[in-house]
Structures are given as structure tokens and as C-alpha cells.
Amino acid sequence: MLAMNKIKILGITVITIVATIIVTSCKDKRSTGWEYAPNMYEHIAYDPDQKNDNFKDGKTAQLPPAGTTPLGFVRFDYPNTKDGYEKAGLEVKTTLPQTQANYADGKILFEHFCSPCHGVNGQGDGLVVAHGYPAPPSYSKGQSSRGGAMKDLTDGKIYHTITYGVNAMGSYASQLEPKERWKVIMYVHHLQTL
Template sequence: MLAMNKIKVLGIASVAIAATVVITSCKDKRSTGWEYAPNMYEHIAYDPDQANPNFKDGKTAQTPPAGTIPIGFVTFDYPNTKDGYEKAGTEVTSPLPQTEANMADGKVLFEHFCSPCHGMNGQGDGLVVQHGYPAPPSYSSGVSSRGGNMKDLTDGKIYHTITYGVNAMGSYASQLAPEERWKVIMYVHHLQKQ
């Protein structure tokens, strides 16, 4: 008799569990159930592209105040002109010390960003030249399109060229941070002596 009661109780419990599963699964299909931390899904902050009633113009993404610059931004106050190039050539010098570490960093950066055109030794024989593109002048014996020998280019002229680009070379300002540009320049001076 006791065994029959146990079987009866187990049967009733099984039917109750099965009925509960069926009833809850047929509920609203859009419900994902309980949320552990709803504020992770329904944040109160505005997205940059959303309307925002907290500002007069109704935009979340506001224009920065006039005259402000981003943290870490370094200005280069020489225009992208021949005069700006010449002025930078006489006034701008590298703020970095000549160290082995800076030279090694400059070599790595040069090999990654500059050697495809300028070649590993700065002779203007990079891979793109081998594919039919015009060769840039050699650092040690070439002549600059802006006048003067490449081996005589100053810190400022090279920095100006990296920042703005010239002829077929585009600007590398978005690829190389200002400190990285100075390291590349340090290595280019090494190649100019070869």
C-alpha cells in the first residue's frame, strides 16, 4: 500500500511538472524571462545619435566649445604650402632625445609604414615600385621635388611631409602619432648618411 502511494505521488508530481512546463512555455513568446540586471540592457544614458531633451538643439552629440583641443592632441601650426614647408624646415626640430630605443622604434615604424615605397634602406626601391608605381627619391642621393637634396632634409621638412604628404605620398598623420613621426625622422636621418 505504501508503494502504491509513492507511485501515485510521483505520478501526480510528474503530471504537475509537465503541466507547468507546457503552460509556461505557451505564454508570451516575446518574453525572455526574468532579467538579472535590467539596467545593463535598458541604460539611461543617451546614445550620441539620439535626440536629447536636455540640450537646446535637442542633440546628444554636442560640438566642443570654440578654442578647445582634445587631450593629447599636438598642434602643427605650419600650413600645407611650400612656404609652410620651408618655414617648418628652419624652425621645427625633434623634441626626442637621440637614444638607441628611439632609433630602434623608428626603424620598426619605418619598416612598417615607409619601406613599401621607400625601400628598406631608403633608396626608393620598395615593393610598390616593383609593381610599376613611380619611385620616390633616394634618401642618400635623390633630389626632393620641393628642391634640394634628400640627404639634406631637416627634421621640420620631413615632419611636414609625413604630416601633410607630397606628390604621390599621402598624409601619414592618421597612421603615425607625432612622437612616432619623430622616431621615423630619427631613423630617416640615419638612412640619409648611407
């Protein structure tokens, strides 16, 4: 008797499954079925290239308001000119604390980005000089192409030079974020004393 009930239950289950498959397969063939998370397919936000009636010009991508600063961006309002260089030299000072950790980071960054030209000790004897490129001036003994001794360069002048570059040295603004530039400057000040 118990075996008969098991066969009946199994039979009813199979018939139910088959009936469900037949009923659901007879639906509209163009249907994609149930959507588990429709917001992944039909997002509310506008794409930048989409038309947008919320703005007068109908564009989604808008220019930011004048005078705004993007999150995480550090403004450096000194132009890439001799006057901008001199003004930065007088006004710009580091706000980064003089710690051993920052100094160590500055040394590593200098060795990776600056030593190929300036040399490990900042004497202008990097690897590129061995390949025929002109030697940059020594930090402790050389003269700046903008005037004055390299050992007297201030925070602002070095920051300006890293940001914009000078002569054969290109800008390192895309390689070194502002905080990293200050760490390099901290290490350069050490090299100025050698």
C-alpha cells in the same frame, strides 16, 4: 522511524517546489521576470542620435567647444602648403629622446611603411620602382621636389611630408601616430648620412 521522517521531509520539499512553480507560473504572461542588472537594459546616458532637452537645439551629439583638443590628439597647425612646409621646417623639432630603443623602433617602422618605395637604405630603390612606379629621391644624394638636398631635410620638413604626403607619396597620418613619425624621422636622419 528515521525512514518515515526522510519520506515526510522529501514529500514536503516536493510539494513546496510544485506549489512554488504553480504560483509563479500564474503571474502576468507579459512579465519579463526579475531583472538582475536593470542598468544594462535601461542606461542613463543618452545615445548620440537621441533627443536631449538639456541642450537648446535638442540634439545629444554636440560639436566640441572651439579651440579644444581631444585627449591623446597631437595638434599640428601647419597647413598643407609650401609655406606651411617651410614654416614647419624652421619651427618643428622633435621632443623624442634620441635613444637606441627609439632608433630601433624607427628602423622597423621605416622598413614596414617606407622601404617599399624608398628602399631599405633610403636610396629610392624600393620594390615599387621595380613595378614601374617613379623612384623617390635618395635621402643621401637626391634633390627634394620642394627644393634643396634630401640630406638637408629638417625634422619639421620630414614630419610635414609624412603627415600630408607630397607628389606620388600619400599621407601616412592614419598609419603612423605622431610618436611613431618622430621615430621614423630619427631613422631617416641616419639614412641621410649614408
